[in-house]
Amino acid sequence: xxxxxRGSNLQALVDAEARDxxxxxxxxxxxxxxxxxxxxxxxNAGIQTYVVSKRDYPIREEHDQRIVDILKDNQVDLVVLAxxxxxxxxxxxxxxxxxxxxxxxxLLPAFKGLDAQLQALDHGVRYSGCTTHFVNLEMDDxxxxxxxxxxxxxxxxGEVLADRxxxxxxxxxxxxxxxFCNGRLKVEGRKVLIREG
Ligand code: GRF
Numbered sequence: 001x002x003x004x005x006r007g008s009n010l011q012a013l014v015d016a017e018a019r020d021x022x023x024x025x026x027x028x029x030x031x032x033x034x035x036x037x038x039x040x041x042x043x044n045a046g047i048q049t050y051v052v053s054k055r056d057y058p059i060r061e062e063h064d065q066r067i068v069d070i071l072k073d074n075q076v077d078l079v080v081l082a083x084x085x086x087x088x089x090x091x092x093x094x095x096x097x098x099x100x101x102x103x104x105x106x107l108l109p110a111f112k113g114l115d116a117q118l119q120a121l122d123h124g125v126r127y128s129g130c131t132t133h134f135v136n137l138e139m140d141d142x143x144x145x146x147x148x149x150x151x152x153x154x155x156x157x158g159e160v161l162a163d164r165x166x167x168x169x170x171x172x173x174x175x176x177x178x179x180f181c182n183g184r185l186k187v188e189g190r191k192v193l194i195r196e197g
Contacts, residue, residue: 001013001026001028001029001030001042001079001080001081001082002029002030002031002032002067002079002080002081002082002084003029003030003031003036003038003039003082003083003084004031004032004033004036004038004083004084004085004086005033005036005037005038005083005085006036006037006038006083007036007037007038007039007040007041007042007082007083008083008166008170009080009082009083009103009169009170009173010026010029010038010041010042010082010083011038011041012169012170012171012173012174013026013080013082013173013174013177014026014041014042014045014047016174016177016178018045021174021178022174022177022178022181023177023178023181023182024077024078024177024178024180024181026042026045026047027047027048027074027075027076028047028048028049028050028070028071028074028076029042029047029048029049029050030049030050030051030052030067030070030071031049031050031051031052032051032052032053032054032063032084032085032086033051033053034051034053038082038083039051050070052066052067052070060089061089061091063086064088064089064091064092065091065092067092068091068092068095068096071095071096072095077099078099078100078101078177078180078181079096079099079100079101080100080101080102080173080177081100081101081102081103081135082103082173083103084102085114087139088100088135090137093135093136093137098134098143098187099134100134100135101132101133101134101135101145101173101176101177101180102132102133102134102135102140102142103130103131103132103169103172103173103176104116104130104131104132104133104140105117105128105130105162105165105166105169106119106120106128106129106130106131107127107128107129107130107131107147107149108131108133108140108141108144108147109140109141110123110125110128111123111128112139112140112141113139113140115158116128117158117161117162117165118158118161120152120161121152121156121157121158121161125152126151126152127149127150127151127152128149128150128152128161128165129147129148129149129150129165129168130147130148130150130165130168130169130172131144131145131146131147131172132144132145132146132147132172132173132176133145133192134187134192143187143189143190143191143192144192145172145176145179145185145192145194146172146175146176146179147172148168148169148171148172150164150165150168151164179194182197183195184196184197
């Protein structure tokens with residue numbers, strides 16, 4: 001799992017694994033920020049952690065190559081971006097084609113990029129939500145796996161809406177990882193087919 005901050009999505013996966021509901025094992029957590037609280041959550045769960053920072057690897061491709069090396073050393077099958085606030089380069093994506101899942105706090109393809117909850121609010125939508133998708137070279141663009149819809153209230157601030165969306169992120173991310181681990185996801189062009197369980 002790759003993180004940059006708080007790590008509540010990481011925690012949701014850790015908890016699902018503890019309940020035997022993940023279908024896989026979280027083997028390594030990598031953060032680009034040494035102060036990310038998610039690193040502590042990983043350590044508490046006994047998961048090995050690494051920090052790969054921009055300062056140590058200022059060239060984007062070399063940064064990503066370092067991460068790829070760690071993932072390969074650990075024989076990782078699936079990479080989960082859980083609040084990882086960097087766009088991946090081709091060095092990374094070509095190595096893990098259709099094996100990188102991201103969670104985004106809006107109903108893609110609307111409101112890509114940063115502060116998606118605030119973008120949705122400012123746009124005046126009545127419903128927003130969250131999306132899990134496979135990662136391709138475009139930001140927040142790859143084939144969609146799952147989505148959850150969340151209503152927007154007139155009184156919402158970006159923070160209030162983000163708090164309403166977050167538990168849904170946790171659910172669809174856990175569900176998406178489980179579907180992947182159980183071999184039930186198949187990518188066909190832009191679409192993700194979910195096989196019967
Ligand atoms: C989540 O809203 C995620 O969708 C976005 O960043 C936030 C990360 O939260 N990309 P956390 O670190 O998992 O708590």
